[in-house]
Amino acid sequence: MGQIEWAMWANEQALATGLILLTGGIVGVAGQFKDWQFAAYGIAAGVFICLLEYPRGKRKNKGTSIERMGQRYLTICVKAFGPLTRNYFVRAGLHAVLSIPGGFMLPTVLGCVCVAIASLIYLLAAIRGEQWEPIMPQVESKQRPGESMKEPPSNPPPRLPAELRRKRQEDAAYVNPIPISVNSV
Amino acid sequence: MRLNMAWKSWISNECGKHLLLLLWLAVNVWLFWKTFILYYSGPQYYYLHRMLGLGLCISRASASVLNLNCSLVLLPVCRTLLAFLRGSQKVASRKARRLLDKSKTFHAACGVTVCIFSDPTAAVSAGVSQMLVLEKESAPRRVVHVAAHMVNILNFSARYSEDFPSLNVAHYKGEDPRLIIFTTVPGVTGILMVLILFLMFTASSYSIRVSNYDIFWYTHNLFIVFYILLLLHVAGGALKYQSNVEAHRPGCFSPNKTLQVRRLKPEPLPESHLERSHEDFLKPQPHVEDNFGNVCKEEPHFKSHFPETWLWVSGPLCLYCAERLYRYFRNSRPVTIVSVTSLPCDVIEVRMVKKDFKARPGQYIVLQCPSISTFESHPFTLTVEYLIQLSTGLEILAVCFIRKRNIQCPTEKRTTFGVHLRVLGDWTKQFKELLLSKSTPDSEILPIVQQRRYPTLYIDGPFGSPSEEVFNYEVSLCVAGGIGVTPFASVLHTLLDEWRHFKLRRLYLIWVCREIQSFYWFADLLCALHQKLWQENRPDYLNIKLYLSRTDGIQNLIGDRYRALNSRLIIGRPRWKLLFEEISKCNRQKNVGVFCCGPKKISKTLHKLSNSTSSSGTTFEYNKESFS
Numbered sequence: 001m002g003q004i005e006w007a008m009w010a011n012e013q014a015l016a017t018g019l020i021l022l023t024g025g026i027v028g029v030a031g032q033f034k035d036w037q038f039a040a041y042g043i044a045a046g047v048f049i050c051l052l053e054y055p056r057g058k059r060k061n062k063g064t065s066i067e068r069m070g071q072r073y074l075t076i077c078v079k080a081f082g083p084l085t086r087n088y089f090v091r092a093g094l095h096a097v098l099s100i101p102g103g104f105m106l107p108t109v110l111g112c113v114c115v116a117i118a119s120l121i122y123l124l125a126a127i128r129g130e131q132w133e134p135i136m137p138q139v140e141s142k143q144r145p146g147e148s149m150k151e152p153p154s155n156p157p158p159r160l161p162a163e164l165r166r167k168r169q170e171d172a173a174y175v176n177p178i179p180i181s182v183n184s185v
Numbered sequence: 186m187r188l189n190m191a192w193k194s195w196i197s198n199e200c201g202k203h204l205l206l207l208l209w210l211a212v213n214v215w216l217f218w219k220t221f222i223l224y225y226s227g228p229q230y231y232y233l234h235r236m237l238g239l240g241l242c243i244s245r246a247s248a249s250v251l252n253l254n255c256s257l258v259l260l261p262v263c264r265t266l267l268a269f270l271r272g273s274q275k276v277a278s279r280k281a282r283r284l285l286d287k288s289k290t291f292h293a294a295c296g297v298t299v300c301i302f303s304d305p306t307a308a309v310s311a312g313v314s315q316m317l318v319l320e321k322e323s324a325p326r327r328v329v330h331v332a333a334h335m336v337n338i339l340n341f342s343a344r345y346s347e348d349f350p351s352l353n354v355a356h357y358k359g360e361d362p363r364l365i366i367f368t369t370v371p372g373v374t375g376i377l378m379v380l381i382l383f384l385m386f387t388a389s390s391y392s393i394r395v396s397n398y399d400i401f402w403y404t405h406n407l408f409i410v411f412y413i414l415l416l417l418h419v420a421g422g423a424l425k426y427q428s429n430v431e432a433h434r435p436g437c438f439s440p441n442k443t444l445q446v447r448r449l450k451p452e453p454l455p456e457s458h459l460e461r462s463h464e465d466f467l468k469p470q471p472h473v474e475d476n477f478g479n480v481c482k483e484e485p486h487f488k489s490h491f492p493e494t495w496l497w498v499s500g501p502l503c504l505y506c507a508e509r510l511y512r513y514f515r516n517s518r519p520v521t522i523v524s525v526t527s528l529p530c531d532v533i534e535v536r537m538v539k540k541d542f543k544a545r546p547g548q549y550i551v552l553q554c555p556s557i558s559t560f561e562s563h564p565f566t567l568t569v570e571y572l573i574q575l576s577t578g579l580e581i582l583a584v585c586f587i588r589k590r591n592i593q594c595p596t597e598k599r600t601t602f603g604v605h606l607r608v609l610g611d612w613t614k615q616f617k618e619l620l621l622s623k624s625t626p627d628s629e630i631l632p633i634v635q636q637r638r639y640p641t642l643y644i645d646g647p648f649g650s651p652s653e654e655v656f657n658y659e660v661s662l663c664v665a666g667g668i669g670v671t672p673f674a675s676v677l678h679t680l681l682d683e684w685r686h687f688k689l690r691r692l693y694l695i696w697v698c699r700e701i702q703s704f705y706w707f708a709d710l711l712c713a714l715h716q717k718l719w720q721e722n723r724p725d726y727l728n729i730k731l732y733l734s735r736t737d738g739i740q741n742l743i744g745d746r747y748r749a750l751n752s753r754l755i756i757g758r759p760r761w762k763l764l765f766e767e768i769s770k771c772n773r774q775k776n777v778g779v780f781c782c783g784p785k786k787i788s789k790t791l792h793k794l795s796n797s798t799s800s801s802g803t804t805f806e807y808n809k810e811s812f813s
Contacts, residue, residue, distance in 0.1 A: 004397045008396055012387040012390055013384075066391075110379065117380070
């Protein structure tokens, strides 16, 4: 099985569940049902879970971590809670507690079950020692290699001094009838 | 003129798949509408409709869309079938085969549709029923009718009909809807199905597939459970239709039961209506136009539907099961590893033989090694495939003695094929260790019988990929990034054997690598092909451009025989726009196939450039390999 990072999957699940709870809660409240307080709770819990789970954590093992769009600000907020958000045991417990009131009313029952599943996966992640690490923006330090067409050289190539450039008489394969001056190459 | 050219490029690249998408959407919308209308105004559903309201129509309509998509979602994953369709060039045109490249996207679209149409049905519940329990008559006015099977369940509870007991699912009026869900077969299977969909959907996001492919793979295999539950879910027969519409016209006048029938009107009546005279009340409702006034001849009989979903789903399900069985039997025999070569930059080449193995250049296989992991399997593109024939036993002996490595000598007509693997993750790392660590101490001549103990290896495939189309264009541009050159390597091997009888007239190969050592993987192949084409007087057939994107370090291929490659080696990243312009100038009015196997950024740039105009009338058709 290798190195599976369960926390990533739990994170996706929890985000989806937050939306499901939110939807169920909205329907419950809009229809003004008997136990509408539970539906209102569903809305609040849904929003809270969405905000908590939106910033993705950094991948532990290797590879690049893919950020969600605009998660930088929420990362700062979630990071501020320190060990409460870093530790996955806390998150698992939190989700388990959040799921209980959802079970009392039909619109939020599905959200309740899904949050419970997410809580279980977080528990598994926590047992395996995973932690939430924030993805902080990196400074662009590496230099990209240039493109293949380079500028033409601005300086002439280095040349030997003029005396050494002159061809020696005895090396010539052909002797010129007209003598050549020093400065001609 | 430029606008024309822009349209032409875009149409040839994007038109086919957008048309297909539109067609699929149109079919979905039509199905939804048709079913909605059927339940809204069909006479056989009259009583059911009055009991359950608009929720019935919406939920049945979404169920029919679910039927369609649950059956379509299986088709793009029948990979052997797709590979067969790709290969049968007489059956489908090149444009149709290009659509097969998008099979994964189509599968994802159908899957998302299944989730969308089933989640709200379960996630939204109507405390409708709870409200109806309290305020029986005026409830329909204020209720939010949302598509929900749960709406129906709750309506079954609230509007428990004493008149037509056989229509009911609830056991008594005001039964707790949660009890209905968890004690009936459709209820339990429905909830379980939604949970399975939830698990599958959350594990299929791009980030999970990139980081932990295992989670995605194992949860996706829950689809078997999903389909079993689906078949059971519709067998419950909760919704019934009236089977004797002729004898008992809905809404007919039944002298004994007048009062109750009138009370169960589903449409909200405006307040003023109640104050009107008695005659208005007797006015016929829109959907029972001329029925009122008829006398009922007999009681209405209700029957459960034949589960329509079985008809929809059974076809693709049988096809998929047949394919899996075929693949299982085909792959039950392990391959024999012939040789393993270690190449620079963490690449190993593995050559194998298997009986009756046939593959086309550009196809890929999936390797599975039980000694590393029972369930993991990884795809690799074939880089070489050739038929070898050794006629006499003596030749076999000679070959075995001359080579320093040990090979298992193949018999007469076996296909040897090979893959290049890049060692990147733990599976490939373990595979490399298993293959390379068992080396015996060096000796000049190895006895024949001593066999290197390679691990057993099973393969699945070969499966098709877009690179097979390289030969079907007159001019092809192949762009490879790093190890992505493997599909084109198999193309080059095929050209080395025989290049004349293909439609291909000119091939541009752009290979971008980070390190100079990577070019050694196929340097010999490139030089050999280049040499052969020059000898046979076709110097313009193969145009190689090698790019080295890292500017420090050694910048030349060492060796005199690589002179042809060194002169085509450029330091820096390619400038795609200039390359495209150059190619279009040299190939006016031609259709150039662009094939890319590399990082996403390059792929996006090429796609954009292929869609844009070119002044020389050349169109670029973009074909992309996808490996996630």
